[in-house]
Amino acid sequence: xxxxxxxxxxxxxxxxxxxxxxxxxxxxxxxxxxxxxxxxxxxxxxxxxxxxxxxxxxxxxxxxxxxxxxxxxxxxxxxxxxxxxxxxxxxxxxxxxxxxxxxxxxxxxxxxxxxxxxxxxxxxxxxxxxxxxxxxxxxxxxxxxxxxxxxxxxxxxxxxxxxxxxxxxxxxxxxxxxxxxxxxxxxxxxxxxxxxxxxxxxxxxxxxxxxxxxxxxxxxxxxxxxxxxxxxxxxxxxxxxxxxxxxxxxxxxxxxxxxxxxxxxxxxxxxxxxxxxxxxxxxxxxxxxxxxxxxxxxxxxxxxxxxxxxxxxxxxxxxxxxxxxxxxxxxxxxxxxxxxxxxxxxxxxxxxxxxxxxxxxxxxxxxxxxxxxxxxxxxxxxxxxxxxxxxxxxxxxxxxxxxxx
Amino acid sequence: xxxxxxxxxxxxxxxxxxxxxxxxxxxxxxxxxxxxxxxxxxxxxxxxxxxxxxxxxxxxxxxxxxxxxxxxxxxxxxxxxxxxxxxxxxxxxxxxxxxxxxxxxxxxxxxxxxxxxxxxxxxxxxxxxxxxxxxxxxxxxxxxxxxxxxxxxxxxxxxxxxxxxxxxxxxxxxxxxxxx
Numbered sequence: 001x002x003x004x005x006x007x008x009x010x011x012x013x014x015x016x017x018x019x020x021x022x023x024x025x026x027x028x029x030x031x032x033x034x035x036x037x038x039x040x041x042x043x044x045x046x047x048x049x050x051x052x053x054x055x056x057x058x059x060x061x062x063x064x065x066x067x068x069x070x071x072x073x074x075x076x077x078x079x080x081x082x083x084x085x086x087x088x089x090x091x092x093x094x095x096x097x098x099x100x101x102x103x104x105x106x107x108x109x110x111x112x113x114x115x116x117x118x119x120x121x122x123x124x125x126x127x128x129x130x131x132x133x134x135x136x137x138x139x140x141x142x143x144x145x146x147x148x149x150x151x152x153x154x155x156x157x158x159x160x161x162x163x164x165x166x167x168x169x170x171x172x173x174x175x176x177x178x179x180x181x182x183x184x185x186x187x188x189x190x191x192x193x194x195x196x197x198x199x200x201x202x203x204x205x206x207x208x209x210x211x212x213x214x215x216x217x218x219x220x221x222x223x224x225x226x227x228x229x230x231x232x233x234x235x236x237x238x239x240x241x242x243x244x245x246x247x248x249x250x251x252x253x254x255x256x257x258x259x260x261x262x263x264x265x266x267x268x269x270x271x272x273x274x275x276x277x278x279x280x281x282x283x284x285x286x287x288x289x290x291x292x293x294x295x296x297x298x299x300x301x302x303x304x305x306x307x308x309x310x311x312x313x314x315x316x317x318x319x320x321x322x323x324x325x326x327x328x329x330x331x332x333x334x335x336x337x338x339x340x341x342x343x344x345x346x347x348x349x350x351x352x353x354x355x356x357x358x359x360x361x362x363x364x365x366x367x368x369x370x371x372x373x374x375x376x377x378x379x380x381x382x383x384x385x386x387x388x389x390x391x392x393x394x395x396x397x398x399x400x401x402x403x404x405x
Numbered sequence: 406x407x408x409x410x411x412x413x414x415x416x417x418x419x420x421x422x423x424x425x426x427x428x429x430x431x432x433x434x435x436x437x438x439x440x441x442x443x444x445x446x447x448x449x450x451x452x453x454x455x456x457x458x459x460x461x462x463x464x465x466x467x468x469x470x471x472x473x474x475x476x477x478x479x480x481x482x483x484x485x486x487x488x489x490x491x492x493x494x495x496x497x498x499x500x501x502x503x504x505x506x507x508x509x510x511x512x513x514x515x516x517x518x519x520x521x522x523x524x525x526x527x528x529x530x531x532x533x534x535x536x537x538x539x540x541x542x543x544x545x546x547x548x549x550x551x552x553x554x555x556x557x558x559x560x561x562x563x564x565x566x567x568x569x570x571x572x573x574x575x576x577x578x579x580x581x582x583x584x585x
Contacts (some may be wrong), residue, residue: 065489273506276503277506403450
């Protein structure tokens with residue numbers, strides 16, 4: 001806080017992964033492959049045509065997709081607003097956003113299993129066949145595939161473009177690159193909003209083909225930003241515990257991670273409540289059925305879990321300035337919110353598959369470990385050999401010396 | 406407190422550089438003065454620390470304001486809808502929590518915001534339409550390129566001659582007595 005406080009420089013810090021990169025790729029990759037192999041074996045043993053496996057896979061794919069989409073938002077909104085504080089953390093976000101490229105590969109099993117998972121394709125749904133027929137021009141496997149190709153082309157195109165320009169600036173230090181990234185990010189955010197909205201409809205909302213909620217896209221978006229802010233906190237602490245970025249990312253930046261978490265926890269609750277309240281108030285059967293399913297057979301407890309542990313408790317927990325500036329405090333809430341984001345998606349996905357019980361399946365855990373392992377390996381692979389900070393960004397000095405008022 | 410000069414408001418010290426002002430503030434802080442202030446044309450990083458100003462306690466007040474708004478909103482809606490004028494709307498309960506949340510949210514925010522605004526006024530002694538420093542010709546440059554410290558006469562440590570000496574030692578370009 002003092003006027004003569006020490007402002008860190010890149011030279012006094014360790015800003016590359018070095019041996020940590022390949023090791024993480026090996027370990028996380030191995031865990032991922034083993035996890036997915038076990039999950040696939042267990043899924044095959046179920047004898048349900050991989051339906052259970054497919055549902056668990058979908059849930060965890062949606063989880064890791066949301067982390068990368070949150071990172072995409074973090075990068076693009078930073079450019080469009082000309083943000084200073086986040087520059088030291090932007091490279092980490094760029095890596096996580098560019099991980100969308102590997103999520104294309106991880107999407108393939110889901111696309112192969114689409115006909116056995118999505119109720120509009122299997123017909124295992126309360127939705128009348130006549131209604132499914134009306135919706136078929138949108139909800140069919142071919143168009144589903146086409147849409148996902150479009151989503152990923154847009155996401156990966158921008159994420160890789162931002163990643164490459166940022167790396168180029170590491171070499172040249174050209175300030176024009178910042179201007180170019182800033183110019184690109186406006187349209188990027190617009191397309192992001194549209195694609196994320198429709199992706200959330202396709203991946204999650206269509207699990208009940210009859211149900212619709214116009215706020216569903218923002219709901220998934222809010223959860224995505226919480227998930228990424230939490231993931232960024234965890235990644236930062238993990239790197240710092242291994243001697244990376246220990247000086248360049250300091251309390252002032254962590255404080256802003258905390259603010260981002262806090263704001264989007266509230267935003268999530270705001271949207272979750274808006275969605276619930278309007279449907280509750282209007283009381284139209286075709287809308288309430290979705291919530292009814294989430295209030296029966298013990299699922300109501302999961303909903304209350306979300307109300308208290310994904311909103312009220314972390315809201316109060318992150319309210320104080322001192323918590324956001326306290327390393328253990330912030331780390332605790334980041335891990336907490338990552339877990340609760342998973343519970344949120346579980347509450348969205350699984351009542352459509354097993355409405356009779358809210359209890360999770362071992363397959364949920366195995367596919368989480370499987371996809372998660374490969375996801376982390378992808379992050380480590382991309383980050384290896386590059387600076388973990390955009391080291392010649394013209395705003396870097398402002399970011400290093402950043403101070404909260 | 407020095408009673409030898411009853412009309413004296415304090416001593417004004419002028420600086421021509423923010424760095425010198427911040428250093429002087431540290432000296433005033435370390436000397437133990439409590440009733441004093443610094444004036445600058447623009448915000449200076451690290452001033453709070455240099456002046457020994459504690460972190461504001463306003464947030465606690467704001468939390469109280471927000472909770473009051475929350476309680477007031479619930480009470481108001483319960484009394485209006487369920488007690489004073491019970492009116493059944495589309496079969497909803499007369500006091501149903503989901504329907505009340507929007508107003509609860511708005512009043513929580515409103516009360517918290519008003520508490521922030523007026524709490525800040527209160528803690529800073531605003532509105533403050535007159536201040537003795539306005540009598541000083543020198544002080545006019547505070548909005549352009551000069552920096553000032555005012556040591557108030559009501560400070561327990563204030564003793565005219567000794568404090569004048571102390572003021573002169575702070576590295577300013579001018580020292581002036583301020584009448585109330």
